[in-house]
Amino acid sequence: MQRARGYDPEPMNVPPLFQTPSRPLAMLRWLIAKFMWPQSLAWIGLAAVAYHVLTPGLGRFASLGVDDVGLLWLRNVGLMLVVIGGQHWWLHIRKSQGTEFKYESRWLATNRKSFLFNNQTRDNMFFTLVSGGGIAAVFEAIMFRLYATESIPQLGPLWAIAVMTFAVFWMEAVHFYFNHRLLHLDPLYGWFHALHHRNVNTGPWSGISMHPGEHVLYLSLPFVFLVVPGSPFIITFCSVYLMISPSPSHSGLDRFKMTEGTNFHGGDYFHNLHHRYFEVNYGMLLLPLDKWFGTFHDGSMEAHEEMKSRRRASAEAGDTEAVIGGDST
Ligand SMILES: [Zn+2]
Ligand SMILES: [Zn+2]
Numbered sequence: 001m002q003r004a005r006g007y008d009p010e011p012m013n014v015p016p017l018f019q020t021p022s023r024p025l026a027m028l029r030w031l032i033a034k035f036m037w038p039q040s041l042a043w044i045g046l047a048a049v050a051y052h053v054l055t056p057g058l059g060r061f062a063s064l065g066v067d068d069v070g071l072l073w074l075r076n077v078g079l080m081l082v083v084i085g086g087q088h089w090w091l092h093i094r095k096s097q098g099t100e101f102k103y104e105s106r107w108l109a110t111n112r113k114s115f116l117f118n119n120q121t122r123d124n125m126f127f128t129l130v131s132g133g134g135i136a137a138v139f140e141a142i143m144f145r146l147y148a149t150e151s152i153p154q155l156g157p158l159w160a161i162a163v164m165t166f167a168v169f170w171m172e173a174v175h176f177y178f179n180h181r182l183l184h185l186d187p188l189y190g191w192f193h194a195l196h197h198r199n200v201n202t203g204p205w206s207g208i209s210m211h212p213g214e215h216v217l218y219l220s221l222p223f224v225f226l227v228v229p230g231s232p233f234i235i236t237f238c239s240v241y242l243m244i245s246p247s248p249s250h251s252g253l254d255r256f257k258m259t260e261g262t263n264f265h266g267g268d269y270f271h272n273l274h275h276r277y278f279e280v281n282y283g284m285l286l287l288p289l290d291k292w293f294g295t296f297h298d299g300s301m302e303a304h305e306e307m308k309s310r311r312r313a314s315a316e317a318g319d320t321e322a323v324i325g326g327d328s329t
Contacts (some may be wrong), residue, residue, distance in 0.1 A: 011299040035286065046079070051232070054073055091252070103272050108120045136243055140236065143225065143226075145277060146226070160229075161233060164229070164230060173283060178197050180283070193214055195209070202252050254267045280296065
């Protein structure tokens with residue numbers, strides 16, 4: 001559907017396993033054909049290149065120094081410039097598919113005071129490359145040191161590493177939902193998360209354009225492997241997945257067009273609605289915690305009306321509390 005403001009895909013459903021009735025076989029098809037292919041597999045492939053080709057051997061991390069963190073940061077910057085910058089160039093500079101499949105018909109802000117340097121892309125690149133890439137490098141280096149000194153449990157067999165790599169997607173669905181909900185509470189929202197939400201109309205560089213305080217929370221997933229057995233590759237995978245996967249999901253375009261009639265899944269409509277309406281879709285569609293906690297917006301008019309009535313109810317409750325507070329003092 002092409003609306004006056006931009007492209008609206010059809011309303012979304014939760015994955016087949018979580019529908020009523022539950023459809024486990026359809027879930028398997030959904031996982032392979034929609035979830036893993038092509039994006040999730042691309043993140044695993046990219047992490048394999050990052051770990052085996054672009055990351056120094058584990059040995060040097062046993063005596064951790066600033067230079068080790070610096071190398072990981074440089075690797076992160078390089079990866080982000082190529083993958084995120086590539087999408088930005090293709091979709092937002094070259095505008096190769098124009099506004100086809102684009103959620104918002106307008107382009108990114110180039111002269112707005114709310115952004116650093118008055119420019120949305122430069123602002124987003126700064127927070128992504130300096131803070132995002134830097135904090136991810138520190139966390140990865142800490143975990144590498146612990147593996148190098150055999151201080152934490154490590155998986156041996158390849159099959160176990162593969163299973164745990166797949167489990168990371170589910171772990172992150174839980175981790176992201178809860179840290180994201182936390183960030184929407186005062187005063188954390190004002191201190192940290194408001195910076196990410198300056199981007200209502202998002203681009204690839206908006207994905208992890210976050211305040212350093214939010215990066216510390218958002219990028220903390222690898223620390224799960226302080227207690228759960230993991231591996232150095234899985235830590236790099238966490239890092240790559242957290243840094244890079246938000247770029248297509250924030251790209252602003254639902255599908256990436258290759259040729260006339262050939263396109264593949266690009267943006268994340270579910271998260272796009274979060275940037276549009278704030279109080280819905282805190283998590284990920286993979287594990288629909290929003291459905292279970294009553295904050296799911298599937299893009300339909302019905303879900304929109306439900307969201308508005310929730311807003312009215314909480315505004316009225318807020319007024320009542322204010323009156324009660326006033327009476328008691
Ligand atoms: Zn976002
Ligand atoms: Zn948010």
